[in-house]
Amino acid sequence: NSLTRKDKLVKSSSLPGKTREINFFLINDNKYFVDLPGYGFAKIKESQREKLRKMILWYLFDEELASIHKKIVLIIDFKVGPSEFDLEMLRFLREGDLDYVIVANKIDKISKGARMKQLNKISEKIITDKIVLYSAKTNEGREELLINIL
Numbered sequence: 366n367s368l369t370r371k372d373k374l375v376k377s378s379s380l381p382g383k384t385r386e387i388n389f390f391l392i393n394d395n396k397y398f399v400d401l402p403g404y405g406f407a408k409i410k411e412s413q414r415e416k417l418r419k420m421i422l423w424y425l426f427d428e429e430l431a432s433i434h435k436k437i438v439l440i441i442d443f444k445v446g447p448s449e450f451d452l453e454m455l456r457f458l459r460e461g462d463l464d465y466v467i468v469a470n471k472i473d474k475i476s477k478g479a480r481m482k483q484l485n486k487i488s489e490k491i492i493t494d495k496i497v498l499y500s501a502k503t504n505e506g507r508e509e510l511l512i513n514i515l
Contacts, residue, residue, distance in 0.1 A: 367501035402420065402421065425458075425461065435464065436464050436465065437464065438465070438468055439454055439455060440470050441467065441469050442471055443480075443498065447487060466495070466510070467493060468496070468498075468506075472498045473505070
């Protein structure tokens with residue numbers, strides 16, 4: 366919603382894991398934004414979690430979809446840091462040689478003074494120097510993210 370500046374484009378919930386399907390959004394009759402389920406913090410049964418995992422991997426790596434250029438946005442919670450799921454997805458993206466950008470969201474939840482320390486902790490875990498810091502609430506990082514994905 367914050368990227369497109371459309372408040373009600375995507376339903377959002379305070380509880381993670383509500384999205385259970387792949388949603389496609391045509392932007393400016395030109396590009397698709399594809400919203401994949403996030404299940405890292407979802408309170409769902411393990412069988413449902415595995416089903417979502419397989420659906421995500423199918424979309425990312427299916428041979429018939431391979432010709433479609435994808436820029437994957439891996440969103441991690443800035444305050445919590447990368448989950449095991451995030452690290453697993455990052456490994457798959459790297460092994461599959463997919464084009465991706467890592468976004469640390471909810472940066473507004475941490476004081477500006479503490480951000481660098483948290484960013485360093487996250488960077489050590491995911492072994493990268495490029496993380497886009499983002500806040501949907503304040504729009505901080507919006508332009509940088511758009512430049513990265515478009």
